[in-house]
Amino acid sequence: MKATTIYDVAKEAGVSIASVSNAINGKGKIGKKKRDEIFKVMERLQYKPSVIASALMGKKTYTLGLLIPDVSNPFFSEIARSVEDLAHQAGYSVITCSTDNKDERVEKYIRLLEQKSIDGIIIGTGVENTDMLMQLAGKSLPIVMFAREVSGLSVHSVLTDDFKGGTFAAGHLLALGHRQVAVLSENFKVSSSVERVKGFKFALFEAGAAIEEDYILSCESSIADGKRAAGELLRRDNRPTALFCCNDLLAIGALQAAREAGVAVPEELSVIGFDNTILSTVTTPALTTIAQPMEQMVKLVFELLIGNLGDRDSTKQRIVMQPELVQRESTARPPKEVTQKVK
Amino acid sequence: MKATTIYDVAKEAGVSIASVSNAINGKGKIGKKKRDEIFKVMERLQYKPSVIASALMGKKTYTLGLLIPDVSNPFFSEIARSVEDLAHQAGYSVITCSTDNKDERVEKYIRLLEQKSIDGIIIGTGVENTDMLMQLAGKSLPIVMFAREVSGLSVHSVLTDDFKGGTFAAGHLLALGHRQVAVLSENFKVSSSVERVKGFKFALFEAGAAIEEDYILSCESSIADGKRAAGELLRRDNRPTALFCCNDLLAIGALQAAREAGVAVPEELSVIGFDNTILSTVTTPALTTIAQPMEQMVKLVFELLIGNLGDRDSTKQRIVMQPELVQRESTARPPKEVTQKVK
DNA sequence: CTGAAAGCGCTTACAG
DNA sequence: CTGAAAGCGCTTACAG
Known part of the structure; x- marks a missing residue:
């Protein structure tokens, strides 16, 4: 059962294939009667032009x-x-x-x-x-x-503007009173993450709260990896009071690590994500994050x-x-006396 | 800058286009020397066969x-x-x-x-x-x-086996001791949901805990709609102790409605979803759900x-x-004395 | 083993 | 306004 081609409709309508083609594409001049007849035949034969063939003639593939x-x-x-x-x-x-x-x-x-x-x-x-x-x-x-x-x-x-997005995250955390922050970054291949971290660091530096390099962890972009990295951070003696994550997946991993470690979010740890995906609306607490339009x-x-x-x-x-800061429930003021967990 | 065609490589290799075609497709017999030469030329010219053209000859479009x-x-x-x-x-x-x-x-x-x-x-x-x-x-x-x-x-x-999936959900809830259950279904157009509800009802009926029709609500498939419908259910005098949702999105909506209404999950309300999407691992409590392989x-x-x-x-x-039951945190035994909320 | 030729379903000048 | 013909980049019998 071969599909109907332009030849079929041309024959059926008693015209040349060129006329059919012109009718379809609105090219050239065709008598109204002929055109109507052609469309009627196409309809009847359920003709659907092959984009393969027209693409071969240099037209688009759509x-x-x-x-x-x-x-x-x-x-x-x-x-x-x-x-x-x-x-x-x-x-x-x-x-x-x-x-x-x-x-x-x-x-x-x-x-x-x-x-x-x-x-x-x-x-x-x-x-x-x-x-x-x-x-x-x-x-x-x-x-x-x-x-x-x-x-x-x-x-x-x-x-x-990922750099600015990073500064927004930092600004929010700074305004809340955080001074001991860490970041979960994506792989360095991801140019957007690099910018986000740069912006974040820059704003912190400007505020006189420069972040130490070993509080910036690089992860693969998955919940599991965010959890792993955040867990590592939470086990340190000098635990951060806030965490900036370069995407929501990482932030969710952080939320899970905190729960497992018995660290309350946002009371004991603020977490901020990036991207404002559907996931950020679904967690408890809902995720504060940076949205892209x-x-x-x-x-x-x-x-x-x-x-x-x-x-x-x-x-x-x-x-x-x-970008834009979307404030939800995962960020708050740092605890009054910063826990100095001693081993 | 036109792309290189089969003609270009044929000319360059000093053979016919048929031979090039045969070499590419491993058809016919070609002398090893010729074949090697052809491949070398293709490489050099960075020739990439047009799938458009070969599709027109009745081959696949891939x-x-x-x-x-x-x-x-x-x-x-x-x-x-x-x-x-x-x-x-x-x-x-x-x-x-x-x-x-x-x-x-x-x-x-x-x-x-x-x-x-x-x-x-x-x-x-x-x-x-x-x-x-x-x-x-x-x-x-x-x-x-x-x-x-x-x-x-x-x-x-x-x-x-969606019907069986429904019975799994019912069986789980029944085993936990629930007798007052409700369901959030997807639109009736979705054949899989229809089966899930059927199975759910069937298992309940078999256990002598037949569900009333007005405890089966039909929703569009979104968190917002699940929330709306669950909210309606929770406001009723005779509030269900468990909720079967035909997909995880609806179940998450139910979780949100419960939180808003101050109903604790799973203590006061069990919620079970379907599909075992990533979302079900991310909520608090994590969602008990039915997984498809x-x-x-x-x-x-x-x-x-x-x-x-x-x-x-x-x-x-x-x-x-x-299907398979994936038990997480959103289901539990019903509260000892079923709350009979009186207006 | 190898190549000339027809054909896939269209579009596009080009004559009429 | 309309149609015959060439051509897009391939594949496939068919001769040699």
């Missing part, structure tokens, strides 16, 4: 690639949904690619996407080996970076990718959005 | 469609990840489509996917208007239903879709997997 670390991570699944919705509205489908922040996966996926002649690619994952991206950027395939940055890469990007960011990504914002391809846009 | 209600819902985002990984291993990409359980979206997406000549489609979303699916099933496009069923549709399916299910879906399990297309497989 498919976009989305590279993120992991769709099953709520932060990224929320992004994936926004991207999908906007894409769908514009007639595009999106191929989601979870990279686990591994370069080999990034490479493999990009190669795959290229072979499929996609129309554009959104990169929201960390990449170490930038050569491949450089090369990609040199081709005609539109790229936009989302919430990540690769220095020296000439592409559009829409970012959150995701919806707007995704919208801008589209403007850049398939809209006219990205048209003048001479200058690459770099759009930076403002 | 693209799969995945229809689910919502990627940003953790249950489905976890599925999406498993699907992606298995697909990736087999050289496929997947286009994720969030339907919100709306038929119009289902139709639009399916049409889109058909035009893109995808190789197969996984349907994990509720569908009311089955005509369209019937028609789809009549075509050559492989389909497999995942965790959802449409009666009368002749396609492969891999399911959890998702990884295995996704594996089977692939066997059916692109493996040999689905080959003999005469008989459609219907594979039913066993």
Whole structure:
């Protein structure tokens, strides 16, 4: 049972395939009668043009690639949904690619996407080996970076001001009276985390409460790893009174470690996350966190990718959005007398 | 800067395009020397065959469609990840489509996917208007239903035994001593929920603790809606001592409603969910829930879709997997004297 | 073993 | 306004 082709409708309507094609694409001039007849036949035959064939003729595939670390991570699944919705509205489908922040996966996926002649690619994952991206950027395939940055890469990007997000977290903790703080950072490959930590440290330093380097722990981005790292911190003699976590997953791990260690949050330990995912609304206590304006960011990504914002391809846009502190229940004033746990 | 085509490598290697094609696909017989030379040229020119062109010749597009209600819902985002990984291993990409359980979206997406000549489609979303699916099933496009069923549709399916899942939930609550229970169900369109409720009711009935119909509330699948419905239930004079929720989202809503109403979980109210998503590990108390063997299910879906399990297309497989009770902290014995809240 | 040629389902100049 | 024809980048018989 072969699908009906343009030939079938042309024959059925008694016209040439060129006319059918023109009718569909609104090109050329076609007599109204002929056009109506053609549409009627298409309807009757349930004709659906093959995007494969038209893509081969140099038209679009109406498919976009989305590279993120992991769709099953709520932060990224929320992004994936926004991207999908906007894409769908514009007639595009999106191929989601979870990279686990591994370069080999990034490479493999990009190669795959290229072979499929996609129309554009959104990169929201960390990449170490930038050569491949450089090369990609040199081709005609539109790229936009989302919430990540690769220095020296000439592409559009829409970012959150992660540095400022870090200062917001620090400011909040400082205002509450904390002076003994620690941070759980993501892997150094993740440029956004690096910025967040920088901002955090900077604000602390400015306030004369500079953080010691060994109170900055690097983790993989998972609840389990956050728990492990936070547990380590809580066992130290000089326990911090507040913890800044570079994403909500890590913060939740911290919450769990605190519970296990019998440390009350927020009374004995304040915890602040980043991203404002659904997870942060679900924990007890609910998580204070830094929000990124995701919806707007995704919208801008589209403007850049398939809209006219990205048209003048001479200058690459770099759009930076403002983060926001979302105060919930996991942060409070530090305990009156800081517990100096002695072994 | 046009991409390099098969002609470029043929010319460069001094052979015909047919030989290049054969070399790539391991077809026909090619002299070892020629073959090596061809590969060397492909490498040098960075030649990547166009899947568009080969798809037009009737070969696969190596693209799969995945229809689910919502990627940003953790249950489905976890599925999406498993699907992606298995697909990736087999050289496929997947286009994720969030339907919100709306038929119009289902139709639009399916049409889109058909035009893109995808190789197969996984349907994990509720569908009311089955005509369209019937028609789809009549075509050559492989389909497999995942965790959802449409009666009368002749396609492969891999399911959890939702009815049994419901009885597990009931059995657990019964064993704990609960007799006054209620349920938060999803929309009736969701066949799996219907089965879960049926099983739950059945087990209760068997135990002589039949549930009253007005203690079964239907909700949209969101935390907010679960909270609303649970709140309603908790305000009743005859408050239930246990709540079975058809998915974790609803259960979390129930947890939140209980907290707001000052009802302690699990001391005064037991709550049990379904799906065992990451969310259930993150709440306080952690959620007792019913788990589906998702990884295995996704594996089977692939066997059916692109493996040999689905080959003999005469008989459609219907594979039913066993659910499992995951006991955590949100369920316990009912309070000694059941509170009879009088207005 | 190897290559010339037809064809997949479209789009696009180009004549009429 | 309309249609014949070439071509997109491949694959596949079919001769040699």
